[in-house]
Amino acid sequence: xxxxxxxxxxxxxxxxxxxxxxxxxxxxxxxxxxxxxxxxxxxxxxxxxxxxxxxxxxxxxxxxxxxxxxxxxxxxxxxxxxxxxxxxxxxxxxxxxxxxxxxxxxxxxxxxxxxxxxxxxxxxxxxxxxxxxxxxxxxxxxxxxxxxxxxxxxxxxxxxxxxxxxxxxxxxxxxxxxxxxxxxxxxxxxxxxxxxxxxxxxxxxxxxxxxxxxxxxxxxxxxxxxxxxxxxxxxxxxxxxxxxxxxxxxxxxxxxxxxxxxxxxxxxxxxxxxxxxxxxxxxxxxxxxxxxxxxxxxxxxxxxxxxxxxxxxxxxxxxxxxxxxxxxxxxxxxxxxxxxxxxxxxxxxxxxxxxxxxxxxxxxxxxxxxxxxxxxxxxxxxxxxxxxxxxxxxxxxxxxxxxxxxxxxxxxxxxxxxxxxxxxxxxxxxxxxxxxxxxxxxxxxxxxxxxxxxxxxxxxxxxxxxxxxxxxxxxxxxxxxxxxxxxxxxxxxxxxxxxxxxxxxxxxxxxxxxxxxxxxxxxxxxxxxxxxxxxxxxxx
Amino acid sequence: xxxxxxxxxxxxxxxxxxxxxxxxxxxxxxxxxxxxxxxxxxxxxxxxx
Numbered sequence: 001x002x003x004x005x006x007x008x009x010x011x012x013x014x015x016x017x018x019x020x021x022x023x024x025x026x027x028x029x030x031x032x033x034x035x036x037x038x039x040x041x042x043x044x045x046x047x048x049x050x051x052x053x054x055x056x057x058x059x060x061x062x063x064x065x066x067x068x069x070x071x072x073x074x075x076x077x078x079x080x081x082x083x084x085x086x087x088x089x090x091x092x093x094x095x096x097x098x099x100x101x102x103x104x105x106x107x108x109x110x111x112x113x114x115x116x117x118x119x120x121x122x123x124x125x126x127x128x129x130x131x132x133x134x135x136x137x138x139x140x141x142x143x144x145x146x147x148x149x150x151x152x153x154x155x156x157x158x159x160x161x162x163x164x165x166x167x168x169x170x171x172x173x174x175x176x177x178x179x180x181x182x183x184x185x186x187x188x189x190x191x192x193x194x195x196x197x198x199x200x201x202x203x204x205x206x207x208x209x210x211x212x213x214x215x216x217x218x219x220x221x222x223x224x225x226x227x228x229x230x231x232x233x234x235x236x237x238x239x240x241x242x243x244x245x246x247x248x249x250x251x252x253x254x255x256x257x258x259x260x261x262x263x264x265x266x267x268x269x270x271x272x273x274x275x276x277x278x279x280x281x282x283x284x285x286x287x288x289x290x291x292x293x294x295x296x297x298x299x300x301x302x303x304x305x306x307x308x309x310x311x312x313x314x315x316x317x318x319x320x321x322x323x324x325x326x327x328x329x330x331x332x333x334x335x336x337x338x339x340x341x342x343x344x345x346x347x348x349x350x351x352x353x354x355x356x357x358x359x360x361x362x363x364x365x366x367x368x369x370x371x372x373x374x375x376x377x378x379x380x381x382x383x384x385x386x387x388x389x390x391x392x393x394x395x396x397x398x399x400x401x402x403x404x405x406x407x408x409x410x411x412x413x414x415x416x417x418x419x420x421x422x423x424x425x426x427x428x429x430x431x432x433x434x435x436x437x438x439x440x441x442x443x444x445x446x447x448x449x450x451x452x453x454x455x456x457x458x459x460x461x462x463x464x465x466x467x468x469x470x471x472x473x474x475x476x477x478x479x480x481x482x483x484x485x486x487x488x489x490x491x492x493x494x495x496x497x498x499x500x501x502x503x504x505x506x507x508x509x510x511x512x513x514x515x516x517x518x519x520x521x522x523x524x525x526x527x528x529x530x531x532x533x534x535x536x537x538x539x540x
Numbered sequence: 541x542x543x544x545x546x547x548x549x550x551x552x553x554x555x556x557x558x559x560x561x562x563x564x565x566x567x568x569x570x571x572x573x574x575x576x577x578x579x580x581x582x583x584x585x586x587x588x589x
Contacts, residue, residue, distance in 0.1 A: 015567065015570070016567065019567065044545070044548075045544065045545055045547075045548025045549065045552075046548070048548055048551075048552050052552075052555065230541045231541060233541050233545070233549060234541030234542065234545050237541065237545040237546075237548050237549040238541065238542050238544065238545035239542075239544050239545065239548050280570075283563065283566055283567060284567075286559075286563055287560075287563035287564060287566075287567055290556070290559040290560040290562075290563045291560060291563075293556045293559065293560070294556050294557065294560045297552050297553070297555075297556045298553060298556050298557060298560075301552065451566060451567075451570050452566065
């Protein structure tokens with residue numbers, strides 16, 4: 001009783017703390033690695049038009065809805081997406097759809113912490129001597145060396161990172177996972193808030209150092225005068241207006257905003273539930289989004305592709321962009337750092353330290369909603385609930401690490417949970433907020449204690465434009481992806497040598513979902529017995 | 541880098557830096573005591589049966 005009581009008086013210590021925690025959750029690898037690749041492949045500077053449209057019409061409005069719902073749920077003593085969405089949907093359907101808001105962060109954490117461990121491993125590699133890439137060798141040879149290291153380190157070559165000869169990867173995962181659990185176990189204010197309060201400024205300093213180094217590179221190779229910083233910026237920013245006529249560009253922009261801001265993830269709703277009645281949510285939500293945009297556009301948009309272009313040139317950078325987020329981050333950039341001379345190892349270490357911190361601030365936000373939900377549904381104290389959560393995560397992460405070949409197992413979880421279900425949860429949330437709960441009531445709630453005013457036009461935007469925008473993007477997304485995703489589950493057509501990996505991942509997702517539904521059912525009975533307003537019948 | 545490339549780069553930077561500066565300027569001008577003075581909401585104390 002006393003432990004439970006203590007849990008539910010948990011609160012953020014400062015206004016800045018909650019803003020930095022939500023910003024930290026949003027700022028991750030995608031800001032530095034995914035965004036520049038998406039922009040360059042979809043119209044360069046012209047990509048920013050649909051990108052900022054999606055920010056203003058989808059990202060920020062859903063964020064405001066989540067902040068408001070979370071704080072309101074907290075006022076009723078509720079801290080998880082299932083219980084809070086039950087209030088906003090006025091009943092059980094919302095509560096059970098809210099299970100998605102725990103499933104997403106929990107299942108994503110299975111592989112995210114593994115990727116986070118790569119960043120720590122690369123950081124360690126750089127401070128202990130570098131990657132062993134010979135900058136004098138042909139670019140293809142250097143890229144092959146970086147790709148070989150990446151494959152060995154991440155276990156892409158064969159199942160089982162340890163079997164693949166990289167016990168170090170497992171050790172880095174243990175360290176990373178331990179740090180995460182320790183921070184979450186310490187609690188909202190003493191763990192998460194304290195960590196983000198110094199991690200976010202350090203990340204900003206690291207980003208500024210790397211940015212200054214990249215922008216002062218000039219034209220490092222006199223034999224290739226075209227490979228200059230200015231032309232590197234041009235590769236990323238020169239607009240191609242033809243791309244605006246392609247629906248794929250708008251889809252990519254909406255997707256980037258969506259995944260970057262951590263909306264529809266089940267995190268903001270949990271974090272905001274630890275706020276007090278008169279704590280501002282409007283300015284805080286906007287500030288968290290703005291911070292994410294600074295890291296994404298202000299740093300990610302200037303650093304990654306510019307550096308790659310300066311050292312690799314147009315022909316090689318096209319391949320780097322096509323290599324996607326991880327190809328760019330873990331194969332191309334090590335080649336770039338090798339070309340920076342003696343300072344390359346230092347810049348590489350700073351870069352991967354920054355990525356590691358960005359990843360930790362995101363991953364702790366994945367564990368916290370799961371922990372809060374377990375405590376809330378079972379009425380367990382922090383230690384018991386953490387133990388159960390660690391058990392679930394160890395099983396999930398162990399499967400991800402063992403079935404590591406080609407990253408098929410974790411990318412299946414990423415496709416279905418980390419992508420598909422995020423769309424679903426975002427749609428559920430905005431519909432619950434704007435339609436079921438009511439936009440006028442929702443706006444009134446959002447403005448309680450607010451230090452900024454949401455423009456009146458957003459009543460219309462959040463009720464009509466955001467849901468429509470989401471539905472259209474979701475349909476287009478399903479149209480272009482769902483067929484191949486479903487097909488690949490039932491027939492390992494593209495990977496006949498790795499049967500069962502995708503099916504195994506789907507079984508894991510199903511198992512975790514069933515467990516969370518059972519916990520919701522147990523919680524529902526307890527919450528009702530405690531007289532909590534879980535169906536949103538009382539005004540507050 | 542074309543002239544339009546510079547335009548898009550500059551406008552984007554002005555937007556994100558302007559937004560972040562405006563937000564944090566507002567956040568830091570609100571007295572923190574106002575944040576700390578509030579009491580915990582009553583529901584938190586009645587949650588667990």
